[in-house]
Amino acid sequence: MACDSAQTLVQGDVVVREGAIVAVGPSAATAADADGEVIDISGLAVMPGLVQSHVHLCQTLMRGMAEELPLLAWLQKRVWPLEAAHDEASLRASAELGVAELLLGGTTCILDMGTTHDHDVVFEVCERLGIRATGGKAMMDAGDQVPQRLRESTADSLGQSDRLRTCWHGAAGGRLRYAYAPRFVLSCTEALVRGVAERAGEHGLLMHTHASEHAEERAAVRAAYGRDDYQVLASWGFSGPRAVLVHMVQLGADQLQEVARQGSRIVHCPSSNMKLGSGIAPVPEMLRAGLVVGIGADGAPCNNNLDAWSEMRHASLIAKLRSGPASLPAADVLRFCTSSGAAVLGLEEQIGSIEAGKRADLVVVSLDGVHQQPTLDIVETLVHATRCSDVRYVMVDGRVVVKQGELVGVDLARLRATAGEQARTLQKRAGLA
Numbered sequence: 490m491a492c493d494s495a496q497t498l499v500q501g502d503v504v505v506r507e508g509a510i511v512a513v514g515p516s517a518a519t520a521a522d523a524d525g526e527v528i529d530i531s532g533l534a535v536m537p538g539l540v541q542s543h544v545h546l547c548q549t550l551m552r553g554m555a556e557e558l559p560l561l562a563w564l565q566k567r568v569w570p571l572e573a574a575h576d577e578a579s580l581r582a583s584a585e586l587g588v589a590e591l592l593l594g595g596t597t598c599i600l601d602m603g604t605t606h607d608h609d610v611v612f613e614v615c616e617r618l619g620i621r622a623t624g625g626k627a628m629m630d631a632g633d634q635v636p637q638r639l640r641e642s643t644a645d646s647l648g649q650s651d652r653l654r655t656c657w658h659g660a661a662g663g664r665l666r667y668a669y670a671p672r673f674v675l676s677c678t679e680a681l682v683r684g685v686a687e688r689a690g691e692h693g694l695l696m697h698t699h700a701s702e703h704a705e706e707r708a709a710v711r712a713a714y715g716r717d718d719y720q721v722l723a724s725w726g727f728s729g730p731r732a733v734l735v736h737m738v739q740l741g742a743d744q745l746q747e748v749a750r751q752g753s754r755i756v757h758c759p760s761s762n763m764k765l766g767s768g769i770a771p772v773p774e775m776l777r778a779g780l781v782v783g784i785g786a787d788g789a790p791c792n793n794n795l796d797a798w799s800e801m802r803h804a805s806l807i808a809k810l811r812s813g814p815a816s817l818p819a820a821d822v823l824r825f826c827t828s829s830g831a832a833v834l835g836l837e838e839q840i841g842s843i844e845a846g847k848r849a850d851l852v853v854v855s856l857d858g859v860h861q862q863p864t865l866d867i868v869e870t871l872v873h874a875t876r877c878s879d880v881r882y883v884m885v886d887g888r889v890v891v892k893q894g895e896l897v898g899v900d901l902a903r904l905r906a907t908a909g910e911q912a913r914t915l916q917k918r919a920g921l922a
Contacts, residue, residue: 505849508887530853537842538597538850539797540830542756543735543785546611547604549587550912552789560703560765565634572604573636574919580607582911584614590795594877595852597885602670605639612657619890625670632676647684664886668695674710674718679725686726695731702736703767728753738768749778754833759803761787769807773816783833784825797826801872819872853882
């Protein structure tokens with residue numbers, strides 16, 4: 490059976506040709522090539538590839554290195570020194586580890602924010618391992634306690650981003666795209682953000698930033714600017730359908746209505762928000778305001794995994810805790826990782842549902858685990874009971890990248906060993922061993 494959205498189940502087959510879905514349903518097999526490959530998935534669920542609208546591949550090696558700290562201290566004392574200590578080898582190992590984890594768990598598409606340097610390495614890994622990725626280098630030309638290697642001039646930050654855009658936007662047959670990524674208001678000048686907004690408008694690209702994440706951060710922004718960061722960003726041109734605002738934990742209903750009128754997109758990161766003590770995002774209110782919402786694991790040091798299934802479960806449960814058991818139906822949560830997640834990235838015409846003409850980003854999930862029985866409602870089972878270990882096949886752009894639960898063409902033993910070596914070296918370079 491194929492789940493083509495959070496609401497519709499289609500009995501039958503899915504036929505893929507040249508990277509695209511060409512037929513779906515009971516009679517779809519008639520469209521298949523006689524000599525084409527057939528994957529028997531009887532009794533399994535075929536669903537759209539999962540979309541995570543906010544991750545940090547550059548941080549995967551930092552798993553477990555930034556514990557028990559609130560946001561600003563977490564950045565200043567741990568994450569920024571570690572990001573500054575990255576070289577190409579450690580960044581490559583971090584991206585490889587992250588992409589492997591994402592693909593094995595059924596995530597086929599990401600919006601990634603890097604560190605300020607060496608971001609070509611991240612794109613190279615995404616191209617080679619086969620994930621669909623939109624992303625860009627972090628941009629930082631201001632901020633307290635920012636390490637020297639992360640602190641950029643405005644001109645250099647914009648110039649390096651422009652170079653990456655020229656090199657990578659549209660690469661791998663369109664599977665890779667560039668997004669401008671100023672880190673957050675406290676680390677960016679007005680000139681930088683205005684430069685980003687101009688470029689995003691000129692080239693039709695996404696803008697991606699953190700906003701209204703933590704009470705301490707919100708207080709610092711208000712002390713500096715006299716208003717909330719989403720208002721500051723909007724006054725600098727950072728708003729509208731190309732603007733992706735991550736977290737948005739600290740806002741009330743009226744403020745969410747204001748963001749909705751601007752047309753900006755929102756990404757919910759429930760595990761990260763819990764771990765850093767940021768709070769519970771008002772997601773039901775976001776949906777009532779008409780906002781387009783996606784979901785993301787954020788980075789490994791504030792999660793500590795990149796598991797979309799955990800994010801869906803956590804999103805559902807904390808919304809029920811905050812707003813009542815009927816406040817966020819499982820179908821809405823599944824959309825965060827499929828059709829709505831695709832819309833956050835401006836890819837709703839290409840991915841996010843199983844329809845003829847869309848790209849073949851697909852996940853095949855087992856439903857026979859003891860932890861999934863009895864499977865009476867597939868959407869509820871997917872959101873509340875399914876795990877990464879239940880993923881059997883993953884396809885991106887028509888290419889099978891996970892087969893029978895194993896990553897195709899990747900030596901995981903080597904990858905794990907390299908990640909361990911590079912993580913220890915990174916921690917030592919950062920002075921945090």
